[in-house]
Amino acid sequence: MYKFNNLTKGLTVTVLALAISACSQSNNSEVSQSQEVKSDNTPKVEGKEIQMPGAIAAEYKEISVKGPFNFGQTATDEEIAGWHIEVGHGHNLPPGSGTAADGEELFDKKCASCHGSFGEGVGRNPVLAGGEGTLTDPQKPERTVGSYWPYASTLIDYTHRAMPFPSAQSLTWDETWSISAYVLYLNDIIEDEEFVFSADTYHEIKMPNEDGFVMDKRPDTHNTRCMKDCKDPASIEIKTALLGYGSGAEDVVEETAVVEGHELGQKIYDATCRLCHGTGLAGAPKVEDTVTWEHRLQQGKSKVYEHAINGYQGQYGVMPPRGGNMELSDDDVKAAVDFMVKDAEL
Amino acid sequence: MADDKSIIDNETNNEVPFSGALENKASENSRRKFLGQAAATSAVIIAGSASAGNLPPDVPNWSRTLGKPVNTNPYGVPSKYEEDVVRKRVPWLTPDSIASISFTPLAEINGMISPNGLAFERDHGGVPTIDPKDHRLMIHGLVEKPLILTMEDIKRYPNVSRIHFIECPANSAMEWKGPQVGRLQFTHGMTNCCEWTGVPLKTILEEVGVKPEGKWILAEGADSAGMSRSIPMEKALDDTLVVFGQNGEALRPEQGYPLRLLTPGWEGNTSIKWLRRLEITEEPMYQREETSKYTDLISPRDPNREELIGKAYMFSWIMEAxxxxxxxxxxxxxxxxxxxxxxxxxxxxxxxxxxxxxxxxxxxxxxxxxxxxxxxxxxxxxxxxxxxxxxxxxxxxxxxxxxxxxxxxxxxxxxxxxxxxxxxxxxxxxxxxxxxxxxxxxxxx
Structure with missing residues (x-):
């Protein structure tokens, strides 16, 4: 692991010594000569500064005034309690409890539209379950809560902190424990769906990959500053863009652009609209909610388009302009509306 | 945005036709009247000589007519001929456009500074709109005196300005298996470099008095992701800044307005944006963005590193050369x-x-x-x-x-x-x- 504080003054560092002259005067292709030197801000070898070609090594000047300044207000216990939300591994475990059985219904309602009913992930949204034994697969390791995450506390923390995606910090702690228990149940980490997950039982859960992490072991490559004849010209094989990935992101943009009609509508729905229209969040009519959509359509489809494009504050909820994705064109938004309405009509 | 034929009226802030704006003002004083006439004349010239050459020996239109009034765009916008120089996304890279990333157009950057409008961003729960009057930084945990600071409080501390790059550790991530995205903007554009102005975190930690057992700091954002990372005390005391300024102006919203952390040289996500809370702790909090994400699952081909197959580097903070x-x-x-x-x-x-x-x-x-x-x-x-x-x-x-x-x-x-x-x-x-x-x-x- 890197020692990040070895960059400050007075510590010993290694620099490549006299690299410029070494490579210009010698046929020896590799500059391997390094020396231990004492460093201040300017690299030195045997007390002489090494000049960096063509550039100035500058330094900042500091403001010298020191505190204490005594600005601000003391944070009260009550104020801290409202914001002190993080859950660590055995640290600040929240009140409440829940079971996987409780969590299943909540998960279906609040999580499944993105993560799938079994945590399999919809579209490109995170897969939450499965992947057991795949971490050693060099090509397609599947990092899920069950296969990868080291501590269940992270699941509790993140579920409460940032989920459901469009309405962070909306879950009660009971709901958080329940949904977390259900995700662990989907991963066969909790086997009894009536197991009461809480601060009291937290330590009964051991995540399968808890020991799968090591501290950063970089630098883990050891390239040298070879300057001449560094490899066999015959060994050079030129690899161009991977098949199936497209040669450039702009091409992918173009590919997306030629998708039309229902397919375009679905793509846009998946990427932008599903967050709310898949779950009914923020008062959004759900795709399959035919009655609500028909009510909306009574005012004319152009009105629905207009509200989708420009945004709308309605009686039941709020529609942000273009679903909050300002990159969408008017036609994109209309295609997404058509997709949702068509699905409602079916 | 105003185009050639319209300008922003400085008093009403409305976009109005170019000549009309000046003619209305012209009745107010003679100087403006003169400008108005000139503008009206120029419109005729432009209309009548659209095909005339701008190259020598011809004299370009813009040399023979008056330009737009001073402060036509009170903030300023790039030339319309630079309209393609913008951040871009790769639509298929992330599940949605809210928890997503934009790329700096590196090919168009001059010098060592990324302008604020072109600096890449990575947001995990969208860009919040934060009223600085209602923004607070809370510092608590293993401290002698937990504090709540307003933006005004923070700006009273002595500050420093530092030019540092930020790079997302996912920069070039699409290229592990082979070349995939054929543009510089997408192979390397998850980086920016700005002059950041802020207070050394060390200054604030000295104010609250860190207890001896305090070894880590949980930094947390006010966005809907509650973006959070555990930062070791050594880094906090070394060169970490609590930043409110970016290239001479306030932080842009997508860079954390009104307040962000900056951990120079470390992976970008540790520079928590929209910073609302710093909690001094004994241990790291193993947040989602330092366990599930931003850990490096490896499968070494080097037989000497076989025991690391299926293991993951945790706390891989430093961005290497x-x-x-x-x-x-x-x-x-x-x-x-x-x-x-x-x-x-x-x-x-x-x-x-x-x-x-x-x-x-x-x-x-x-x-x-x-x-x-x-x-x-x-x-x-x-x-x-x-x-x-x-x-x-x-x-x-x-x-x-x-x-x-x-x-x-x-x-x-x-x-x-x-x-x-x-x-x-x-x-x-x-x-x-x-x-x-x-x-x-x-x-x-």
Whole structure:
């Protein structure tokens, strides 16, 4: 692991010594000569500064005034309690409890539209379950809560902190424990769906990959500053863009652009609209909610388009302009509306 | 945005037709009347000479007519001819456009600073709209005196301005298995470099009095992701800043307005944006963005590292040395034979860039480039190399060496050490293939 504080003054560092002259005067292709030197801000070898070609090594000047300044207000216990939300591994475990059985219904309602009913992930949204034994697969390791995450506390923390995606910090702690228990149940980490997950039982859960992490072991490559004849010209094989990935992101943009009609509508729905229209969040009519959509359509489809494009504050909820994705064109938004309405009509 | 035919009325802030705006003002005083007439006249000239040449010996239209009034755009906007110089997204890269990323157009950046409007962003729960009057920074946990600071409080502390790069550890992540995105903006654009103004975190920690057992700091954002990372105390006391300024103005919303953390040289997500809370703790909190994400699952091919197959690096904070040629590149091909000056950017989270070497033959032979301008700690550093091109194919590479002697690796060396599925921290030497027609492709050798 890197020692990040070895960059400050007075510590010993290694620099490549006299690299410029070494490579210009010698046929020896590799500059391997390094020396231990004492460093201040300017690299030195045997007390002489090494000049960096063509550039100035500058330094900042500091403001010298020191505190204490005594600005601000003391944070009260009550104020801290409202914001002190993080859950660590055995640290600040929240009140409440829940079971996987409780969590299943909540998960279906609040999580499944993105993560799938079994945590399999919809579209490109995170897969939450499965992947057991795949971490050693060099090509397609599947990092899920069950296969990868080291501590269940992270699941509790993140579920409460940032989920459901469009309405962070909306879950009660009971709901958080329940949904977390259900995700662990989907991963066969909790086997009894009536197991009461809480601060009291937290330590009964051991995540399968808890020991799968090591501290950063970089630098883990050891390239040298070879300057001449560094490899066999015959060994050079030129690899161009991977098949199936497209040669450039702009091409992918173009590919997306030629998708039309229902397919375009679905793509846009998946990427932008599903967050709310898949779950009914923020008062959004759900795709399959035919009655609500028909009510909306009574005012004319152009009105629905207009509200989708420009945004709308309605009686039941709020529609942000273009679903909050300002990159969408008017036609994109209309295609997404058509997709949702068509699905409602079916 | 105003175009050629309209301007923003400075008093009403409305966009109005160009000539109309001036004519209305013209009744107010004679100076403006003169301008109004000139504008009306110019409109005729423009309309009547649309096909006239702007090149010598002709005199361009813009030299014979008055320009727009001073302060037409009170904030200022780039020339309309630069409208393609913008951040871009790769739509398929993230599940949605809210927890997503935009890329800096590196080919168009001059010097060592990314302008605020072009600086890449990574947001995990969208960009919140925060009223600075209602923004608070809470510092608590293992401290003598927990504090709540307003933005005004924070700006009263002595501040510093530092030019540092930020790089997302997922920069170049699409390239582990092979070349995939054929533009510089997408291969390397998850980085920016700005002058950041803020208070050393050390100053604030001295105010609250950290208890001896306090070894880590949980930093948390006010966005809907509650973006959070555990930062070790050594980094907090070293060069970490609590930042409110960016390139001379307030932070842009997408960079954390009104307040962000800056952990120079470390992976960008540790520089928590919309910073609302710092909790001093004894242990790291193992947040989602330091366990599930931003850990490096490796599958080394090197038999000496076999025991690490299926293991993951945790707390892989430092961004290692990286250099990339920004001209020529796919967006900026060579046009015609003759002399050129290759240009590029190098940076390292370990300190200063010491050398950048250039290869034209895919890494067989190397030549030391010049470092240009300022060489600063954890900062973009410019390099250049003059060359003459006569239409031959070239495999251009650049290789950075940091001040500690670490040499930027090849992609094969990285694959030996980590396999191809670790997503983050791909700082491999990159290859641009210059074709005989001067066009440039992103390849690997």
């Amino acid at each position: 990286k250099a990339i040629v920004t001209f020529p590149c796919p967006e900026k091909p060579l046009k015609g034979h003759g002399k050129y000056i290759m240009n590029g950017l190098a940076w390292t989270g370990t300190g200063k860039i010491k050398h950048v070497d250039i290869s034209f033959d895919g890494g067989i032979n190397w030549h030391e480039a010049e470092l240009n301008g300022l060489v600063l700690d954890k900062c973009w550093t410019r390099f250049s190399f003059p060359f003459e091109w006569n239409g031959e194919e070239m495999l251009i590479q650049s290789r950075a060496t940091d001040e500690h002697g670490y040499v930027q690796p090849t992609i094969e060396q990285l694959r030996e050490a980590r396999g191809v599925s670790s997503i983050y921290h791909n700082n491999a030497i990159h290859t641009w293939k210059v074709n005989k027609n001067g066009e440039v492709e992103s390849v690997q050798v």
